[in-house]
Amino acid sequence: MTRPSTPTAAWQPGPPGAGAMPSGPAGRPAPFGDGNGPQGGRPTVTIGSYPDYPSAQRVVDHLADNRFPVEHTAIVGTNLTLVETVLGRMTTGRAALVGAGTGAWFGLFIGLLFGLFTVGSWAAVILVGLVIGAIWGAVFGAIAHAMTGGRRDFTSASSLRAGQYAVTVDAQLADQAQELLGRMHLTPTRRTDR
Known part of the structure; x- marks a missing residue:
């Protein structure tokens, strides 16, 4: 004995009955707009x-x-x-210097954390963290710049301006x-x- 087959609807994400629309806040279907801001306000x-x-x-x-x-x-x-304002030329040395500065801040943070739990000289722990962070930051900065292959040898800052x-x-x-x-x-x- 065979049963008549009935087509079943394919599973779709979101709440039942939402169709192909993705869910928005609180699980309610989010309306599709034309790219000109919120609709229905x-x-x-x-x-x-x-x-x-x-x-x-x-x-x-x-x-x-x-x-x-x-x-x-x-x-x-x-x-x-x-508007992208070009600030200057980026060389491997400058990339290493920027990386050293970033690494030094991170090393200082880690040194402060370890310094809180150190019984001995906490200033030495902070100084070691700062130096190690600066060295690793310089290495990673230089490597990252060298890996770009000269495709972006400048630094810049972007901003949006309205007419x-x-x-x-x-x-x-x-x-x-x-x-x-x-x-x-x-x-x-x-x-x-x-």
């Missing part, structure tokens, strides 16, 4: 766009000083640009914020609904 209104962050910060500070519920505001940086800073508020509070903003001498460039 309260509608907001941009009350002004400013060329720099301090100007946008002054606007929010002015709203806070006038008892506006600033928990309904946001400063949104737009037109983001990644404009928009101040947004919840739509139901936009008129109140605009009225308070009118009392300020700093004029926004535009107001748009979102």
